[in-house]
Amino acid sequence: xxxxxxxxxxxxxxxxxxxxxxxxxxxxxxxxxxxxxxxxxxxxxxxxxxxxxxxxxxxxxxxxxxxxxxxxxxxxxxxxxxxxxxxxxxxxxxxxxxxxxxxxxxxxxxxxxxxxxxxxxxxxxxxxxxxxxxxxxxxxxxxxxxxxxxxxxxxxxxxxxxxxxxxxxxxxxxxxxxxxxxxxxxxxxxxxxxxxxxxxxxxxxxxxxxxxxxxxxxxxxxxxxxxxxxxxxxxxxxxxxxxxxxxxxx
Amino acid sequence: xxxxxxxxxxxxxxxxxxxxxxxxxxxxxxxxxxxxxxxxxxxxxxxxxxxxxxxxxxxxxxxxxxxxxxxxxxxxxxxxxxxxxxxxxxxxxxxxxxxxxxxxxxxxxxxxxxxxxxxxxxxxxxxxxxxxxxxxxxxxxxxxxxxxxxxxxxxxxxxxxxxxxxxxxxxxxxxxxxxxxxxxxxxxxxxxxxxxxxxxxxxxxxxxxxxxxxxxxxxxxxxxxxxxxxxxxxxxxxxxxxxxxxxxxxxxxxxxxxxxxxxxxxxxxxxxxxxxxxxxxxxxxxxxxxxxxxxxxxxxxxxxxxxxxxxxxxxx
Numbered sequence: 001x002x003x004x005x006x007x008x009x010x011x012x013x014x015x016x017x018x019x020x021x022x023x024x025x026x027x028x029x030x031x032x033x034x035x036x037x038x039x040x041x042x043x044x045x046x047x048x049x050x051x052x053x054x055x056x057x058x059x060x061x062x063x064x065x066x067x068x069x070x071x072x073x074x075x076x077x078x079x080x081x082x083x084x085x086x087x088x089x090x091x092x093x094x095x096x097x098x099x100x101x102x103x104x105x106x107x108x109x110x111x112x113x114x115x116x117x118x119x120x121x122x123x124x125x126x127x128x129x130x131x132x133x134x135x136x137x138x139x140x141x142x143x144x145x146x147x148x149x150x151x152x153x154x155x156x157x158x159x160x161x162x163x164x165x166x167x168x169x170x171x172x173x174x175x176x177x178x179x180x181x182x183x184x185x186x187x188x189x190x191x192x193x194x195x196x197x198x199x200x201x202x203x204x205x206x207x208x209x210x211x212x213x214x215x216x217x218x219x220x221x222x223x224x225x226x227x228x229x230x231x232x233x234x235x236x237x238x239x240x241x242x243x244x245x246x247x248x249x250x
Numbered sequence: 251x252x253x254x255x256x257x258x259x260x261x262x263x264x265x266x267x268x269x270x271x272x273x274x275x276x277x278x279x280x281x282x283x284x285x286x287x288x289x290x291x292x293x294x295x296x297x298x299x300x301x302x303x304x305x306x307x308x309x310x311x312x313x314x315x316x317x318x319x320x321x322x323x324x325x326x327x328x329x330x331x332x333x334x335x336x337x338x339x340x341x342x343x344x345x346x347x348x349x350x351x352x353x354x355x356x357x358x359x360x361x362x363x364x365x366x367x368x369x370x371x372x373x374x375x376x377x378x379x380x381x382x383x384x385x386x387x388x389x390x391x392x393x394x395x396x397x398x399x400x401x402x403x404x405x406x407x408x409x410x411x412x413x414x415x416x417x418x419x420x421x422x423x424x425x426x427x428x429x430x431x432x433x434x435x436x437x438x439x440x441x442x443x444x445x446x447x448x449x450x451x452x453x454x455x456x457x458x459x460x461x462x463x464x465x466x467x468x469x470x471x472x473x474x475x476x477x478x479x480x481x482x483x484x485x486x487x488x489x490x491x492x493x494x495x496x497x498x499x500x501x502x503x504x505x506x507x508x509x510x511x512x513x514x515x516x517x518x519x520x521x522x523x524x525x526x527x528x529x530x531x532x533x534x535x536x537x538x539x540x541x542x543x544x545x546x547x548x549x550x551x552x553x554x555x556x557x558x559x560x561x562x563x564x565x566x
Contacts, residue, residue: 052454074453074454075454075455075457075458075459078454079456084454090451092444093447093448094447095447099440103455104455107455107456108456112437112438112441113438113462113465114437116436117436117437118432119435119437119439120435122437165455
């Protein structure tokens with residue numbers, strides 16, 4: 001098989017004596033959605049923070065498209081093709097949906113140290129922003145100020161911004177959090193369409209969505225990987241049943 | 251970036267026409283008074299680039315202004331005027347360089363700490379100049395002859411003439427205004443506005459935000475340097491007060507009074523503060539009390555500044 005777009009080996013993050021992420025190794029290929037599940041406090045968001053460069057790991061390595069990126073600053077990792085969406089919506093509230101995406105697309109210019117030509121005349125940037133908005137299903141809300149969007153739409157905008165940076169790897173931290181059934185269904189549909197061109201790492205609590213979308217699953221408990229495999233393997237895994245899936249609704 | 255409301259555009263055009271026509275009717279005192287206001291307005295616009303558009307509240311903006319003024323004094327020969335072009339470039343260059351050095355250090359902080367360290371650097375420069383004999387110490391120094399522009403023997407204007415000076419100041423103010431407008435509409439301008447709104451998200455998008463803030467800090471410093479050069483040329487005098495925190499504080503007050511993050515705000519703020527000062531001074535020796543009261547009231551009643559008064563078409 002081709003080289004994975006994203007690979008970690010023995011990744012670690014210790015906060016003082018606490019091992020928030022301990023010896024995590026996983027791979028994600030383009031065209032694949034790899035879901036990470038686990039109870040609260042399992043270290044899933046910390047894992048995403050390590051991959052996006054928000055946090056520096058205390059051990060192990062991260063490879064992106066065959067190149068080691070361990071410990072690089074967040075903006076460097078972003079420039080190398082990693083897009084991330086946040087668990088808590090993190091957008092520019094006072095700007096329109098379009099401007100949010102335009103900024104994201106502008107981040108892919110070699111430099112924004114451009115002082116004279118109006119930003120509105122950078123056609124490629126505007127087109128990338130419009131494309132990302134349309135892809136995320138927000139084409140009609142282009143001129144709406146982000147603060148006036150519904151919760152679900154803000155989550156969509158978050159994904160649209162990530163797409164506007166044309167990433168190879170998508171890190172999605174609970175994109176379905178706090179969504180109603182209808183909004184959720186729309187987001188699941190959106191994520192499904194994105195798999196083909198991206199390597200996606202998804203952290204999500206909604207098990208129906210996870211099993212509907214994932215090609216591979218990694219189960220984390222207290223910072224370590226409990227099991228990893230296809231959805232069928234995970235569903236059949238007794239340890240996982242006991243630690244996590246069993247106590248819930250299934 | 252939102253366009254200016256129609257009402258502000260009308261105000262702007264009317265203002266430029268009125269300013270251009272004023273020397274035809276005004277007395278010398280008022281021509282020089284308005285020249286001073288225009289210099290302060292340029293200075294305030296440069297600060298607004300930091301405070302209003304990038305969200306960097308600096309309390310040390312007198313530093314590039316004052317250093318540029320001293321730079322002009324330093325390069326001016328005793329008995330003749332310095333060359334206009336290169337002394338202006340030298341002044342703006344000194345201001346930009348000082349801002350680069352200070353910016354590299356202060357931009358590592360934010361919020362209240364940023365206010366404190368910009369203040370600290372401003373005061374360091376103030377005391378250095380204040381205690382340096384070769385710079386004139388606490389008395390400052392005179393610039394006996396104003397800068398001269400000469401192109402192959404042709405002198406388009408004479409800065410010793412107060413009307414000529416007025417138009418040069420008006421032209422430079424227009425230059426600063428247009429520079430900032432163009433800057434804000436550019437990709438760079440969008441970046442700094444977004445840094446103000448959510449810097450963390452900008453970093454996540456792949457922007458090295460520190461560099462953008464630094465460039466903005468240096469540009470604002472260079473524009474403040476233009477104002478400092480002009481102020482020194484106008485007054486024919488430099489003194490340490492140009493670098494003091496009073497200067498920085500008064501400037502911040504102009505920006506807040508006029509309206510942060512609005513193109514016309516700093517100009518309105520500078521004009522309002524100076525006109526009120528003049529009015530109250532003629533009325534009572536306790537004028538600062540009245541001025542302070544006015545500022546408190548205006549902040550309470552029109553929190554977004556005087557520019558807000560001209561936005562009646564924008565919001566219901």
